[in-house]
Amino acid sequence: MWRRGWFAMTRRVRPIRRGRCFYALWLDARRVYSCAYFRHSDMALAQAQEAKLEHICRKLMLRPGERFLDIGAGWGGLLLWAAEHHGVRATGITLSKNQHAHVNRLIDERGLRGRVEMRLLDYRDLPEGEPFDKIASVGMFEHVGRANLPRYFDKIRRLLRPGGLLLNHGITAGGTRNTQLGAGIGDFIERYVFPGGELLHVSHVLQVMADQGLEGLDTENLRPHYARTLWGWSDGLEAHLDEARRITGDKVVRAYRLYLAGSAMSFERGWLSLHQTLAARPSGRLEDGSLRGAQSGYPFNREYIYR
Numbered sequence: 001m002w003r004r005g006w007f008a009m010t011r012r013v014r015p016i017r018r019g020r021c022f023y024a025l026w027l028d029a030r031r032v033y034s035c036a037y038f039r040h041s042d043m044a045l046a047q048a049q050e051a052k053l054e055h056i057c058r059k060l061m062l063r064p065g066e067r068f069l070d071i072g073a074g075w076g077g078l079l080l081w082a083a084e085h086h087g088v089r090a091t092g093i094t095l096s097k098n099q100h101a102h103v104n105r106l107i108d109e110r111g112l113r114g115r116v117e118m119r120l121l122d123y124r125d126l127p128e129g130e131p132f133d134k135i136a137s138v139g140m141f142e143h144v145g146r147a148n149l150p151r152y153f154d155k156i157r158r159l160l161r162p163g164g165l166l167l168n169h170g171i172t173a174g175g176t177r178n179t180q181l182g183a184g185i186g187d188f189i190e191r192y193v194f195p196g197g198e199l200l201h202v203s204h205v206l207q208v209m210a211d212q213g214l215e216g217l218d219t220e221n222l223r224p225h226y227a228r229t230l231w232g233w234s235d236g237l238e239a240h241l242d243e244a245r246r247i248t249g250d251k252v253v254r255a256y257r258l259y260l261a262g263s264a265m266s267f268e269r270g271w272l273s274l275h276q277t278l279a280a281r282p283s284g285r286l287e288d289g290s291l292r293g294a295q296s297g298y299p300f301n302r303e304y305i306y307r
Contacts (some may be wrong), residue, residue: 021098022247023075026236031075033227034139034169035274039144041080045232048225051241053081058305059218059278060165066133069093069159071123072140076103083116091103093121131161134271138169140226141205145150145198150207155213160282166214171226173199174269202275214279217298223273 023031028046036048037055056078064087071094081221083090094100103118135156137179144152156166170269206216237244237256244253267270280298 006270016195022244024235025240025244025247030077032077033074033220036229036232037222038225038228045229045236048229049077050081050144053078055305056138056167056169056276057082057086057274058155060134060136060167061304062088062134062179065089067091067130069132069135071135071156073103073118074101074139075099076106076118078138079103079116079118080106080110080112082136083112084110090116091132091192092116092118093123093126094118095120096121101302116138124151126155126159126160132159132164133161133166134165135160136167136169138167139171141170142172142199144202146200149200149208150212153209153214157213157246157281159280160281162281164281165217165298166279166281168205168209168279170200170274170276172201172205172273173222174266174271176203178200179190199272202277205275206277209277213281215282216277216279218278218302220276221273222276223267223270226272226274227267229266231268234260249278 005043012178019023023033027033028049030046030053032050032052035052036045037049037052039051039055043051058067062082066088068088068090069081070082070090070092073094074096076092078101079092082088092103096101097120100118100120105118107113107118137156138162141149141152160166202219203220206219209216237253237260241253244256263272267274278298283297
């Protein structure tokens with residue numbers, strides 16, 4: 001299963017009356033449950049989440065009519081943003097029945113049926129007959145685990161058309177061995193912040209990605225952005241404690257308060273990190289992994305992202 005570790009406790013969260021839920025109390029209106037991007041220092045959290053969605057779309061150079069896949073699409077923030085702002089034909093997948101139902105309601109409400117679909121499906125079961133032009137995976141790959149990482153990137157390569165792009169966004173280990181954590185800190189993270197998780201250093205991620213035939217093009221460290229995101233979520237929850245307790249009970253609320261504050265501290269101190277990596281399936285790479293004039297059409301610099 002994808003959503004193990006950090007978010008295992010969320011299975012105990014119950015929806016409340018009037019269609020609101022626990023997450024709606026402290027996430028932004030789009031319910032984006034991943035690291036925001038504070039392009040400007042004075043951005044509010046909701047603005048930074050929209051900036052993150054646009055940052056991803058610009059890195060992927062999304063164009064109208066392209067086939068776009070969002071692996072682990074969550075509450076649909078990136079999926080709908082890509083369709084509405086960049087005109088792609090978007091497919092999202094999730095293992096959550098609640099997210100699947102929520103996003104399908106939004107698709108109908110916004111008149112996007114036929115251009116956007118949300119499927120209840122494991123990424124490993126996606127058919128490969130019609131490859132995607134662009135793929136994003138946000139906040140999902142850290143739950144795959146070291147042993148399954150080659151299979152994960154190999155499946156993505158086979159889902160991409162030659163020359164297509166992948167944006168992989170996820171939590172990584174702060175150090176190659178995490179020896180900098182000090183006495184007791186590693187136990188704290190394992191028990192409260194990432195129980196059952198298996199975080200890898202970005203250097204290992206890039207190696208496995210390359211081994212599976214994907215060329216790394218650009219890697220950006222957003223660690224301080226995630227610290228600020230988590231403090232924003234923490235502030236939002238603290239402002240709605242009474243209502244949160246009515247939804248989930250005091251035990252879950254206490255767990256989330258610890259999780260959010262502890263996670264924010266872990267990113268501030270550099271014990272955990274967050275990397276966005278843009279990669280391509282080179283058009284000249286053969287199925288056996290050999291190269292034949294690898295081309296991806298990627299620009300020579302980053303200017304296109306920030307214009």
